[in-house]
Amino acid sequence: MKCYLSYRPLSKWLFFTPLLPFCRLSFVGLFLMFFLTLSFFSKVEAQRFSTDLWHQGEVYPFQEAPLKGEVRYNFEQNSLILKLDNGTLRSFHASQIEKFFINDALKKQTRYIFSLPYFSAKDPNYQTLHFFELQIEGELNLLSREIFVQDYLYAYNPYFGYSQPYQVLRESQEWFLFEIEGSRLVAFQTEDKNLLREQLLSFMANKKEQVLAFIQEKDLKLQKQADWFALIRYYNTLFEN
Incomplete structure (x- = not known):
């Protein structure tokens, strides 16, 4: 959030010297309100998510050898960008890769994401490849898809003397079960x-x-x-x- 404070040239303020004590008080109050407002909205600006960052990882295209570099992914778009060591950028859709691994720079853990066929929400009669993150592996696999939910929180503003709402994004998960033998993949409620x-x-x-x-x-x-x-x-x- 940007805030602009307009002001008069100093020469014009000289005509109001008798009012300076009052103006000084008003300016201090305005500055305090400005500072508290910035502090208030910094709660929103400070949010960071893994999907916004680059992570060291490895991508496995269907028709190429594995590629290493920095990965930035997007579950909503089922896509990723790979930055190779020479600085070259390559983009991939889930339909072009089998899987990718990342060492999550924010969560400090290795994450395994696979491309699996799933019915598109836009066309329930047509299966497309979507990204699914492996959470538990075995005869029955637990998978997830990263989503973001908007929440309203309240923070006390000491200048105004009451709580004010602000909107934040919260990371959540959609869960899926996948059975290897039956090749069943279903949303898990x-x-x-x-x-x-x-x-x-x-x-x-x-x-x-x-x-x-x-x-x-x-x-x-x-x-x-x-x-x-x-x-x-x-x-x-x-x-x-």
């Missing part, structure tokens, strides 16, 4: 705990008795992300040799 349980058990039907026993033994509350993470990991161990 985590908000409704009953539907969540139903979806999980439908994917785990071949190990239903062990899964239900594990839920009871560990007293899992499947509305909690940590608990359904634990259940998926346990299910995958049932296929380990």
